Amino acid sequence: MPAPLVGPSSGRGKPSHTPPPNWPKKVPYLPHPVPHAALPKQLITRYCTPAPPPAVHAGPLTKITKIIDPAHPAYGQYGLFAVKKIPPKTWILDYTGVVHDQFGTDLTSNYDLCLELLPVALEADLSGYWDVAVDAAKSGNAARFINDFRGVPGKSKPNVEFQSRKIEVSTQRGKVEVVRIGVWSGKDGVPKGEELLLSYGRAFWKARRREEEETVDES
Template identity: 45%
Template sequence: MPPPRGHSGLPKGWSENIIYLPAPSYSKKLSADKIKALVCLKSDLPPGAQIFTPSSPSLNVKITPISDSAHPAFGQNGLFANQHLLPDAFVLPYIGYVHDQADTDATSDYDLSLDRETGIGVDATKMGNEARFINDFRGVSAAPNAEFRDIYVDAGNGKVEKLVGVFVLSAGKSGKRAKGIARGQEILVSYGKGFWTERQSAEG
């Protein structure tokens, strides 16, 4: 059986108990209509739509153990820049198990919304790529240096997949983020206030 497209081994530091995915894994419970909302022909995209072809494993990042005892993820892992990443640069896609409400893990801390209209999410709890190791900025930095954006990725055979991508934040009007993310710097996003509200409710 040939390896999945774009797959060239596991990234250094990958967790053995997690399945590495170079491309999304779709739930068998997803209807054909919902899959059509995510996978379409390139010719169906609006003019000028950008299509990404990421490498797998990603050359932009490295999984690194967190050794700082003051870090909220101390003893776990974080995702760090493997090279200088400029403002607005595409870093890598967030890949995992694509599902809807019928197949949701309510205890997951790795589930992102992929298509709000159809209630589709992507969960990297048990399977995914390096993006699952991105930490929230709270307790680490004054602000995030990256964010999630919707993207289209080349799926081959004239088709594209709708995914969530990780991007370096723009420089901003003041230009204070003009340096982007330096090599060796941790990539940090905002999980959103909703994530922490739900987490506190669960812990309570």
């Protein structure tokens, strides 16, 4: 169900343009998605229009923290941790980055996430899909620091998940439907101090192993 209409002048839940602590200096911070230079104009409104969040939190829920456990697969890198208890099924933040279609895909990116497969009519008797995704490899928000649960000591399953949400927003040109991918806590919530962990999916890890094997073969 779409979120309630919020006018463009409303400040409710307006994302901050200030990067959170520990944000990398060389990575542009994006409070909301921005379009790839080649993204068709008719898709920009649907995926890049600023939209209100489904909830407004009293203070930040998470922080970017360097991982110091040598047994962690991302040791020496960063993760996203809960600064307070996050209840079950709670929206935490959206995943932002550069929105692109299948023609703007960076095949080397590990931060590319499908936004929507948009049905399109190719010809009178043919149909297909427009593959729209958001890539946080070179710019984004704190969601880009969420690691996969696999291999993390003491963790056997993810505690957060991606969910698509559609928001009806009122603009100067009328009402528009905006699409976002949000990060939501799982059925058990996230305890204070715990790392937020996703499941990247088997396809991601199959592709990663294939890349590693190709690198070894070339060396």
